[in-house]
Amino acid sequence: MKKNSLINILTAVLFIAGISYVFFGSNDKRENLFNLSANASIMLPESQNKFPAEKGSKAVSSVIAEYSENISEPSETESPSPNINYTPKAPVLASDSAQKTEIKNDTDYSVDASILLSEPVYKKSGDKTVLIMHTHTSESYADSAADSGGSYRNQNEETNIISVGNVIEQILTERGIGVIHDKTYHDYPSYSGAYKRALETINKNLAEYPTVTFVFDVHRDAMQDESGQYMKTQYIKDGIKSSQALLVVGTDANGLEHPNWRENLKYALRIQQKMNEKYPGLARPLHLRKERFNGHACPGEMIIEVGSNGNTAEESRIAAKYIADCIADVISEIPENR
Numbered sequence: 001m002k003k004n005s006l007i008n009i010l011t012a013v014l015f016i017a018g019i020s021y022v023f024f025g026s027n028d029k030r031e032n033l034f035n036l037s038a039n040a041s042i043m044l045p046e047s048q049n050k051f052p053a054e055k056g057s058k059a060v061s062s063v064i065a066e067y068s069e070n071i072s073e074p075s076e077t078e079s080p081s082p083n084i085n086y087t088p089k090a091p092v093l094a095s096d097s098a099q100k101t102e103i104k105n106d107t108d109y110s111v112d113a114s115i116l117l118s119e120p121v122y123k124k125s126g127d128k129t130v131l132i133m134h135t136h137t138s139e140s141y142a143d144s145a146a147d148s149g150g151s152y153r154n155q156n157e158e159t160n161i162i163s164v165g166n167v168i169e170q171i172l173t174e175r176g177i178g179v180i181h182d183k184t185y186h187d188y189p190s191y192s193g194a195y196k197r198a199l200e201t202i203n204k205n206l207a208e209y210p211t212v213t214f215v216f217d218v219h220r221d222a223m224q225d226e227s228g229q230y231m232k233t234q235y236i237k238d239g240i241k242s243s244q245a246l247l248v249v250g251t252d253a254n255g256l257e258h259p260n261w262r263e264n265l266k267y268a269l270r271i272q273q274k275m276n277e278k279y280p281g282l283a284r285p286l287h288l289r290k291e292r293f294n295g296h297a298c299p300g301e302m303i304i305e306v307g308s309n310g311n312t313a314e315e316s317r318i319a320a321k322y323i324a325d326c327i328a329d330v331i332s333e334i335p336e337n338r
Contacts (some may be wrong), residue, residue, distance in 0.1 A: 009308055107288055116266045123213040129175060139153060168320050220308065220311075247271060251290060
């Protein structure tokens, strides 16, 4: 009996010590603890594994919410599976919403695209209107993965997501739009904390270029089917195959402060609508997420996913031309601040 009592007392002491460690330990210790669960994540379709799994919610203490966004990003290892085929034979995700502006809403908020599209938005007057950056700067595609041991990340700016951003930058510049393309690596050498580092990059550029209205965080999506085969997205125009685009807008549904997320959605919906008008089938349904990401930094901030890990970099660069064309149209149509 005494032995059992002693065991119970020791168990209780260890439990209390563990709780104290989580809530009162150093930031580094907490980060390491949370990263244990982050490293156990698996790849999911529709890019669910690519963004920070924010644990903060309106019912959770502010202590947890404070750390959730920046230290609970999943560790996306993207190691090749036996089913991966680096040729265009990968399963294709085709568009089923070519003619309408559709929102895939993961939140409990009620949103009406037609109402939001009817509300005005404005751009700032100045030399620089657009900031292009990449939270996951090393993201790459299937064609380069075959040459790098199955890794879907590299620091080659001719094949990773920076090359897609370069195309968007080029098209917008040719249309007379002032662009900053920040090519800072936020996910290398460490993936964890990429969104926190990306926010620092965004804020630095907004301070230097206060007339920026749009912040485009350009990514490459990650999807696989039930068999484990990586998937590609596909849009065909004039017989030329390219990737599809996916716009992602964050909210405050997980408890992190972002009161003006509807402004982000209004800007994104205009680009979504323009893609549907000019290039039916290019855009997948706009994804409204519970996670905040870095949308709170700027009303015109949004994530643009160009292609998936089943696509090639060239397919995504072709898609980037169409995306940039639509962005340029929207920017030219939006009036300046009164």
